[in-house]
Amino acid sequence: MxxxxxxxxxxxxxxxxxxxxxxxxxxxxxxxxxxxxxxxxxxxxxxxxxxxxxxxxxxxxxxxxxxxxxxxxxxxxxxxxxxxxxxxxxxxxxxxxxxxxxxxxxxxxxxxxxxxxxxxxxxxxxxxxxxxxxxxxxxxxxxxxxxxxxGGQYFSLGLERAVLDQTFDKTVCGALIAYDDTVFLEETPDGFRPPQVDLKDRGRLRLDLQEALLLRGCDLDLGAAYSVFDDAGRRTHHAYFLATSKGAPGTGMQAVPSRDLPTLTYTTPAIAEMMARYSLEARSRSFGLYLGDAKRGDVHSLTERT
Missing domain, CATH: 2.30.110.10 (Electron Transport, Fmn-binding Protein; Chain A)
Structure with a gap:
């Protein structure tokens, strides 16, 4: 024993x-x-x-x-x-x-x-x-x-390498941070969005994102990539990861029940669609990785094993 x-x-x-x-x-x-x-x-x-x-x-x-x-x-x-x-x-x-x-x-x-x-x-x-x-x-x-x-989740090196495919002027990297049955969001004048940062070094996306969120008081475990897309209109590459918080929301963040995510106004239609999908997938813990652009793409299974 x-x-x-x-x-x-x-x-x-x-x-x-x-x-x-x-x-x-x-x-x-x-x-x-x-x-x-x-x-x-x-x-x-x-x-x-x-x-x-x-x-x-x-x-x-x-x-x-x-x-x-x-x-x-x-x-x-x-x-x-x-x-x-x-x-x-x-x-x-x-x-x-x-x-x-x-x-x-x-x-x-x-x-x-x-x-x-x-x-x-x-x-x-x-x-x-x-x-x-x-x-x-x-x-x-x-x-x-x-x-x-x-960490209880599937991942794919082939798919996640798409996160590093930087073809536009700027890379926005964010996290869908779960805590119990809530998700941490930040509110801007244009609407809600996941906590995110602008990054330049494509080889350090995960590390730089985690460090930036820790500086905002959010201690978390960063998981698999969840949504990777290009916004041609804004010439921006977006990469969002699943994450689990170890405590309360960080500075400027608020906890929103997962079921309420589809009812909020978001900064862009692409983020609104991503959050609605997350709300649905969180019920079964069966998540997918979206790869595409701001309007269309494919979702690849990243089912969480328990």
Whole structure:
């Protein structure tokens, strides 16, 4: 036993940014099993070894602890639904996700950026998990960007690099700062807007934004990019991030209930649409990253795992 707070420790572990994998196997009676994991690591090149750590809470735990073969599928950008299916779906997961079988009948997830077919090299108990070490017998890979996970949220390096695509005269960087069921906004003569700053160094957007908001008395955890768009009329590039406050609003900010966001007047139509979308998505904690311009664009899933 330990005196450490398990929930706080899990949150601290979650600060480490990882990829997302789906681990699969087949039981002796032919049943296909799979689970989502970010506890994955390469171990050795000679012999070629990797490891994953299935938790004892899994309904299929014993199947993986005892398996002789398994596969690890590294998910690609845009495969959040695949991750969620193998994390929580209670039915036939493989019927929901396109897959093919390797030479030994182990499922490989279609579209994964890397697939490793393995024989079990060693299986060791480790607290409330099992360390499953596999020797890679076959693998595939692609150049597609991968899906990332940190702090309870998915992220994509491919999508978030769009934040750094600075093509206009000025970059406005802001944060949608959540605190309980409210969002911090600042009021201007033209209407409300998220707290924001004008920045020049495109390589320091997140760091400079966090430092600027801290100077205004707002201590926060900055999360994934939420909305990235160009305003051609103002020759301005906008980048807004999700964030969680650790306390009261900073100087010049006020807390507004999320449900009331669509009723306010905002500085621009683009910000009004962004805040209305946030109000809707906050109900389910299923957020998306908007990429486009001030009038039209696409929303890419950034579903928050809990």
């Amino acid at each position: 330990t005196d450490l707070d398990p929930r706080a420790l899990r949150t601290a572990f979650g600060r480490f940014m990882t990829g997302v994998t789906v681990v699969t196997t087949r039981t002796p009676d032919g049943t296909l099993c799979g689970f989502t994991a970010n506890s994955f690591s390469s171990v050795s090149l000679d012999p070629p070894l990797l490891l994953v750590c299935p938790g004892k809470f899994l309904s299929t735990f014993q199947s993986f602890a005892d398996c002789s073969r398994f596969a690890v599928n590294v998910l690609a950008e845009g495969q959040e639904d695949v991750s969620n299916t193998f994390a929580s779906f209670k039915g036939d997961r493989f019927a929901q996700v396109p897959n093919t079988l390797d030479a030994h009948g182990i499922p490989l997830i279609d579209g994964a950026i890397a697939q490793f077919s393995c024989t079990t090299w060693q299986s060791l108990p480790a607290g409330d998990h099992q360390i499953l070490i596999g020797e890679v017998t076959e693998f595939t890979q692609s150049e597609t960007p991968g899906l990332g996970y940190a």
